[in-house]
Amino acid sequence: MATAFSATLPLHGSQENRLLLPPTRLAPPPPSSSFLGSTRSLPIRSLNHAHASRRSPVFAVQEVVKDKKKPTNSLLITKEEGLVLYEDMILGRSFEDMCAQMYYRGKMFGFVHLYNGQEAVSTGFIKLLTQSDSVVSTYRDHVHALSKGVSARAVMSELFGKVTGCCRGQGGSMHMFSKEHNVLGGFAFIGEGIPVATGAAFTSKYKREVLKQDCEDVTVAFFGDGTCNNGQFYECLNMAALYKLPIIFVVENNLWAIGMSHLRSTSDPEIWKKGPAFGMPGVHVDGMDVLKVREVAKEAVGRARRGEGPTLVECETYRFRGHSLADPDELRDAAEKAKYAARDPITALKKYLVENKLANEGELKSIEKKIDELVEEAVEFADASPQPGRSQLLENVFADPKGFGIGPDGRYRCEDPKFTEGTAQV
């Protein structure tokens, strides 16, 4: 079942798939279709008799590319881009695998949620962003932080609870913050990050319109299928469309919320449909294919930067491991896991790069080796780092512990005789 990018409003779950060319494109376009979705049938199709399978004129990326094999300059990525994507996904995968090892050795503790299998979504979106764009995530946030640019050392140290971590050990696995790279968390409550991301997007618009600054920053909010039943999600879809905010809502639909299947908990499981209900485009994309995700992301990010408003992108993806390292993962069917394991995004990208002669095995192997060494070094660094000092317990509760009204010298600001002359330091 494929879905088209419906750029006109309002279309409530369009019954037929309409292709609409967007006004401008950032990448050299294949001439026929604009927004490319997946023709692969979703597993839910077979369970839902009410919706007959709809054939659509939208083609998957792979097929379009196959049609245009001859002129290689119509490939979706260049060699450099391909290697960047590959390296980022390998980093995500190796890092998470190492986390599992460290957890079982007792170096990491508490709740740890791993991202194996979903790398295409993170890489596909975040590698299109600049440093000043913001990313907001959930507790499954290690790879989002890594893709955005936080160093592997900083993330690993944070997970070990050491003072050299990106939050000096105060946040932990579920609360990755980085002001430098504009990673605004890391939230344990599902749905909590969505309004915060909407607020960051609001700030971009405010900076442009009220403060008259040159601000094209967009915000990408990542969250899961379970979150899409939460009230805050709908509140923010409404307000983002109402205020036309530069935000992209990315649903990482891995079909499972701990042990609750998406189909058991959702009246209408097609999340992309909920976008047009609020007046924004809703797109469904194959989240196991980084190139497809990247194409969709380019459109959505472009829309946001041009001031055309938000987009809801549903990425069909899968997590290869349990919900967290404490999850026995007994409810998921082995056949389902095997099916998605066969669609591993890293293997798919490797195949694409090699088949289209963008890279050879040797180059890819050397990237894998480099990342292995990087992750090992991060572990050594984290191991060797000290734990936070005792004084850190009481630090950073407030940015200004004395409270405004008490100046830096300890005196009350209102006691300063110049205070009411308009010349005092406020």
Add this chain to the structure above:
Amino acid sequence: MWGILRRSAVDGGGFSSSSLGKTRFALVSARSYAAGSKEMTVRDALNSAIDEEMSADPKVFVMGEEVGQYQGAYKITKGLLEKYGPERVYDTPITEAGFTGIGVGAAYAGLKPVVEFMTFNFSMQAIDHIINSAAKSNYMSAGQINVPIVFRGPNGAAAGVGAQHSQCYAAWYASVPGLKVLAPYSAEDARGLLKAAIRDPDPVVFLENELLYGESFPISEEALDSSFCLPIGKAKIEREGKDVTITTFSKMVGFALKAAEKLAEEGISAEVINLRSIRPLDRATINASVRKTSRLVTVEEGFPQHGVCAEICASVVEESFSYLDAPVERIAGADVPMPYAANLERLALPQVEDIVRAAKRACYRSK
């Protein structure tokens, strides 16, 4: 740990000498007479504070239900939409969780939102954002991300609005590290504390009181200046006394002052402390006062269990136990959801007689 504060400092601002303190008290009790100094309602004080802060800093903006075209549900934001336009005064849909979270996200990214809750009862729909994404963020991010946001709105009981519109949230919010919680009483408090709250780089919960909005208080020239700020974390001694300390905040300050007058007729000199700041609580001032008078009566409007009064009692017992001459007295609202009937509502809230009775009990002047 807490030293005895210098006497001059407890006048809550330095510019008010003890004579002005007495004069102010006299003016407060004689509010019905045309006094020489200017008077201002709490509503105007809040409006002028927001107005001045918005004009001084373009990053300040107001967001909430009915704050724009309706001129504010209680008219606190009157005139702001016309002055600053819809890009800075946002009428939101009825989505507390959503718009509070948007405010927090905007604060993460560098703006200074003033988020209005129509009453703090509705903040329960957004409490996840106030506590988890605002209060805890500076700590979780180890100082990288601070949240300069103000959550304001009326708190506590109004008149006949029923159980779901009458709860006092001071104790709930003041128990969370990472939040600053302020509760103004007079117009000067309202102006000074709100201006300080907007400039403060941390999340501030600003608890107003609906019944105080229309009350006029005398206001000094200094308080009308656009740079005027009161220190956060400092209580004010509204009336000096030597026999018993009465600590309270918000509307109950007025009741406590009336009670102090009644007590004065009976020869008991009560010291009334207006807490102003619930978190950080000004333990130094409270303890200094108790060490002077040896008796404590704490008053609040909210539910008694785990309330602000409980915290003050614990603090005084911990730090000034040997100075106490009588058990600490605690007056709070009744331990029931607020009833609707007018006579029951009056029974459910502390009245002046209750404060007088408790003070007399503390002074061993009654059964």
